[in-house]
């Protein structure tokens with residue numbers, strides 16, 4: 232089975248000590264593609280350096296809504312420079328997070344819109360993060376349309392209506408290990424069969440959101456565990472894991488132009 236972890240944070244210091252082991256476990260699990268997602272200047276730069284160090288690793292650059300208060304024109308120019316690397320395949324993660332409110336709403340919205348414009352100019356697909364924006368996230372995307380724009384809403388959460396609006400915006404839907412968590416994943420398990428097969432991505436969002444099967448053994452998530460997401464997804468959709476894995480892998484390559 233060939234798998235792609237479409238979203239993780241391998242730049243996190245938590246992997247500094249055993250980065251090689253993490254990659255070899257991913258390899259053994261069949262994970263041959265890994266997207267390392269930037270959230271600010273420092274993490275984006277490290278993501279690019281790591282991606283350049285090995286085949287199969289890719290990077291995105293961007294400013295997370297949590298960090299929007301530290302964003303600036305100069306910071307974005309720095310990211311544009313980083314995006315010149317052939318290993319940079321996406322812009323993100325960007326979006327809105329009104330749950331934690333680490334950055335004021337005005338900063339989040341301003342830098343979200345600015346980064347959409349930059350990614351559009353560079354023709355890079357977008358990685359979106361959305362939490363509790365009460366429709367504002369979708370509103371902004373609908374107000375700033377562009378033909379041919381590609382993107383994924385990572386760690387999808389929400390109801391059927393939100394899912395439909397995301398699909399109408401041509402977004403891919405990123406499914407994390409939340410799918411495997413008993414009560415927290417119940418809603419997502421009901422929605423997962425409604426996603427068209429050609430729009431599904433799987434991700435770990437490592438080091439966060441460790442899937443249930445691995446959770447008892449280790450707190451830290453890692454790309455190898457994306458296999459648990461795929462297996463649960465196949466189970467709730469009533470599909471053959473190998474078939475689903477093939478389509479999801481192709482979806483990821485199509486989105487990221489790999």
Ligand SMILES: [Zn+2]
Nearest residue numbers: 324360385386
């Ligand atoms: Zn996120």
Ligand SMILES: [Zn+2]
Nearest residue numbers: 238268324436
């Ligand atoms: Zn993330």
